[in-house]
Amino acid sequence: MTATSLMENHRAASTLVDLLDGNGRFVAGEPRYRRDIVAARTAAPDQQPSAAVFTCIDSRVTAESVFDCDFGQLLVVRTAGHVPDRAAVGSLEFAAAELGVSLVVVLGHERCGAINAALHAVEEESHDPRSGYLVEQLWQPASQALAESGEEPNTASHAMRLQVRRTVADLGRRASLDGVLVVGAVYDLDTGVVSLVDES
Ligand SMILES: [Zn+2]
Incomplete structure (x- = not known):
């Protein structure tokens, strides 16, 4: 590892600590930022998302x-079920190359509608053409979760975690994101807590 990539890694790790500290403030009901019009105007001239x-x-x-x-601190890319399609990956590549972002957090969440649609489709062995692309993209984690946990109540949570890990692995393999720290995490809708997901 070169001195530059070591520094990048250190920056990414400390950014991750900052984000988790922010989540702690959110959960405690003590947010630091109002994100009002004054903050929007202050951030308006330029952006340096970390x-x-x-x-x-x-x-x-x-x-x-x-x-x-x-405002100006976080770049957010969203697709249903955080499926890493071309435009989403391209946006993250742009964030790294042009905006100097050194950390990508792949954030899954409980009770995900996209994951549930994929689970339903796998169980029924058919899917609604309106959600065809997404179901196709989420078929693998959904079928793996069903095979591993059957109809248990945690199947959806398992499938979502598999999809977080798949997305992290997909991004981590890309040379275009070399030097960017990619981590997986899960957001609990009920408590507001973000927990990191290990890679295995
Ligand atoms: Zn979702």
Whole structure:
């Protein structure tokens, strides 16, 4: 590892600590940032986001609130079930290359509608053409979760965690994101807590 990549890694690790501290403030009900019009105007001239969050489109998952970040601090990319399609990956590549982002957090969440649709489709062995692309992309983690945990209540949670790990692995393999720390995490809708997901 070169001195530059060591420094990058250190920067990414300390950014991750900052984000988790922000989540602690969010959970404690003590946010530091108001994210009001004054803050928006202050941040307006330029942006220097330190991290990107790649998460689901779910209306209950608001990354800036969850990590208690201000305008200009966090770059957020969203697709249903955080499926890493070309435009999403391209956005993260842009964040790394052009905006100097050194950390990507792949953030899954409980009770994910996209994951549930994929589980349902695998169980029924058919799927609604309107969600065809997503179901196709989420078929593997859904079928693996069903095979490993059957119809147990934690199947959806297991499938979501598999999808977080798959997304992390997908991004981690890309030379275009060399030097970027990619970590997986899960957001608990009920408690507001973000927990890191290990890679295995
Ligand atoms: Zn979701």
